[in-house]
Amino acid sequence: MDNTITAAKAAPLLLEWYDRHHRELPWRVSPSMARQGVVANPYHIWMSEVMLQQTTVQAVKAYFEKFLALWPSVEDLAAADNEDVMKAWAGLGYYARARNLKKCAEAVARNHGGHFPDTEEGLKALPGIGDYTAAAVAAIAFNRQSAVLDGNVERVVSRLYAIETPLPAAKPEMRGLVAALTPADRPGDFAQAMMDLGATICTPKRPACSLCPFRPHCLALSVADPETFPRKAKKKDKPLRLGAAFVAIDARDTVYLRKRGETGLLGGMTEVPGTAWTARQDGDTSVAAQPFAAAWEDCGTISHVFTHFELRLSVYRANVARAETGDDGWWEPVSSLKAQALPTVMKKAIAQAIPDAFKAER
DNA sequence: CACACGTGGAT
DNA sequence: TATCCAAGTGT
Numbered sequence A: 001m002d003n004t005i006t007a008a009k010a011a012p013l014l015l016e017w018y019d020r021h022h023r024e025l026p027w028r029v030s031p032s033m034a035r036q037g038v039v040a041n042p043y044h045i046w047m048s049e050v051m052l053q054q055t056t057v058q059a060v061k062a063y064f065e066k067f068l069a070l071w072p073s074v075e076d077l078a079a080a081d082n083e084d085v086m087k088a089w090a091g092l093g094y095y096a097r098a099r100n101l102k103k104c105a106e107a108v109a110r111n112h113g114g115h116f117p118d119t120e121e122g123l124k125a126l127p128g129i130g131d132y133t134a135a136a137v138a139a140i141a142f143n144r145q146s147a148v149l150d151g152n153v154e155r156v157v158s159r160l161y162a163i164e165t166p167l168p169a170a171k172p173e174m175r176g177l178v179a180a181l182t183p184a185d186r187p188g189d190f191a192q193a194m195m196d197l198g199a200t201i202c203t204p205k206r207p208a209c210s211l212c213p214f215r216p217h218c219l220a221l222s223v224a225d226p227e228t229f230p231r232k233a234k235k236k237d238k239p240l241r242l243g244a245a246f247v248a249i250d251a252r253d254t255v256y257l258r259k260r261g262e263t264g265l266l267g268g269m270t271e272v273p274g275t276a277w278t279a280r281q282d283g284d285t286s287v288a289a290q291p292f293a294a295a296w297e298d299c300g301t302i303s304h305v306f307t308h309f310e311l312r313l314s315v316y317r318a319n320v321a322r323a324e325t326g327d328d329g330w331w332e333p334v335s336s337l338k339a340q341a342l343p344t345v346m347k348k349a350i351a352q353a354i355p356d357a358f359k360a361e362r
Numbered sequence B: 001c002a003c004a005c006g007t008g009g010a011t
Numbered sequence C: 001t002a003t004c005c006a007a008g009t010g011t
Helices: A007-021 A031-035 A042-052 A057-070 A074-078 A082-089 A096-111 A120-124 A131-142 A151-160 A171-181 A187-200 A219-223 A334-339 A344-353
Strands: A240-249 A254-259 A297-305 A310-319 A329-333
Touching: A007 A171, A007 A187, A042 A057, A042 A096, A042 A131, A057 A082, A074 A096, A082 A096, A120 A131, A131 A187, A151 A171, A151 A187, A151 A219, A240 A344, A254 A334, A297 A344, A310 A344, A329 A334
Parallel strands: A240 A310
Antiparallel strands: A240 A254, A254 A329, A297 A310
């Protein structure tokens, strides 16, 4: 007997589960709040969705609160200094998101009177908003019946229908299935419910199928091991790249920093001088690659894993007079390094040269 | 379609 | 330790 779920049954089942078991999140209007007349703030929903791209809820919470405190409205963010936005985003990763966040805020403030477009199409035309985020903001903030497909939903749907096509080829099929399931009533809650289900019940490993509202209808559970869905190709292994980083300190306990170019890896972020990061094992990562002459002391190496390569950086430290550096950067007190737009890899390098650089006592 | 693009937590 | 992966987007 075919127990495949029908569109008419899916939403009520899932929304009933969501009303009882939804997560409380800082940017979310819970069902009980909605009953009291609270409506979603599109600025908050957009901000959270951009931060949540490939990023855990846990990591996002503090950044979300910080950004709202610094820039309470989209006009505030549009008027902010680019550099301040990059400083506030430092540590969250995927820094193109921060650059696009600022551009998007400027576009909304300048071209849309400070109001986000309320359609998928309008939203998707903005920087940093793609298929997923456009659908999510349209559904959650504007109650549009849009098909929201993220990693969680892909997992839920792939199991519900035991989809054998591997990702990402299966995405169009999955989007069609989600579109068929999405209700006209509470489409935003439906989307959030699918994501909550994927995050808390239909998890990548050891899913809690006994607690799942879709359990009677899940094809993967009935015919196979749900854990094996979604199918996806194996990832390539990461090559190793080598480089050197030079931490120059002057007599007043300040460090020489530079700003990276606006595009590419860590674009627009702050760094210490260093070599290019080469895949060549014979690249010069020795003190000979120094950016300026000094009595460089070998501080050992640090490792950092990026999305598509692993980096091993040789770190050097020296006491340097201000006049001996170039003029492509600036001197920053060690005590204020924490507030700089330093990506994690640079904080690691500096901490290797100055172990207490980021300690609270400073 | 394939690849570039960060980081930290879980197993 | 190795691997996966978390509310993806841009090119």
